[in-house]
Amino acid sequence: MDDLLNHQVELLLGGYTNQWVKNGGKCGVCGDPWNAKVPRAHEYGGTFGQGVIVRQYTVGSVITIRVELTASHFGYFTFSVCPEYKNVTQECLDKNILKNTRSQDGLVYSDIRFYPRDGSKVYEMKYKLPKMQCSHCVLQWRYIAGNNWGMCPNGTEQVGCGPQEEFRACADIAIGKLSEEAPITTTSTTVTEGIPESEETYSPISAIVIAVVSFLLVSLIFFLLYFHYYQIGGRIKNWIKPPEDNQEFAPQPPPRVKRSQNRIDL
Structure with a gap:
């Protein structure tokens, strides 16, 4: 089990049709289809739900969360925590929603939502943990998309209204003191999204x-x-320099001799 690789990186609850047509909008808390066999693959006791604690935080601290988005569907992120790691429910998670501590340029500030508006990239966010202590709790990431056409609450229709695709993922963390029986590791797990990392x-x-x-x-x-x-x-x-002449003295012309004129008188 330690060498088990998780290649299920989508975690989109079985797809839009499975979520809204077959299951009436119901979802597995960690991204599995609602109608999957329990324990679901990414929940505690499932194939990848091994209960390995990947981070320990202090109560009420502000943490860094990074999410790599490979395909943007507009919409927004939310994060929440549940201390009942063996039996996590969405109701438990909704009671402990993390607070967004940063505003976004050009957008109305939301204390719980983060809007990914820059396409595919790694998004870094700052969220504040609730004032609760748990030796082993589950951190949930939700990505509710906003690229489908639907009915708005005011009766109009536009993109982003009505039922949307949804993605989820979970990580096991501790807030406060770790229990002695809780498994501890210093390496990251195969949870795809939302695992905070230390700042450089x-x-x-x-x-x-x-x-x-x-x-x-x-x-x-x-x-x-x-x-x-x-x-x-x-x-x-x-x-490449031409060779020089080795003669010490330049040649001298021969001396000029005046020719004598002899006359014979007869």
Whole structure:
């Protein structure tokens, strides 16, 4: 079971038709179809519901949640917690909905909803945990889409109203003190979405040191290249230079001798 891989990354409750036509809108709390065999695959006791606690938090803390959205269907995210990990119900989850601590530009602030408006990407959110303590509880992610045409509460019709597709996923966490019998791990599980990760820290001193060392290395490389090619250039110049004459003195023209004129008088 430890090496079991979970390739079911959609978790869309069996699809729109299965959710709304066959099951009347009912859903498995962790993304499985409502009409699946109990225990469902992603719930406690199911194939992938192994009860491994992946994070421990303090009561009422603000946590970072990241969700990778591979296909945007508009709509919104919500997050909630239930301490009854062996028998999680949607009613229990709805009593402990996490609070959204960040507003979104251009959108009316919602204290529970996050609207993914930037297409497919990794969304990072800040949510506040409820003031409750549990040694083993279930964190639920819900993504209620908004790209289907339907009837609005005021009687009009438009995209985003009426029944919509829905996606869900769960992670096992602890809030407060862990119980001794609860399984603990330091590695992430195969839960597809919504597992918070620790934030990275930034050190300006380290960045300066790296920049200086990089500059010195680049300068040294350029100097060696210049020295190398300068020496080769000098050698090539000497090779193509025409040979010089080895004579010490330039040749001198022979001395001019005045020709004598002899006359014979008869």
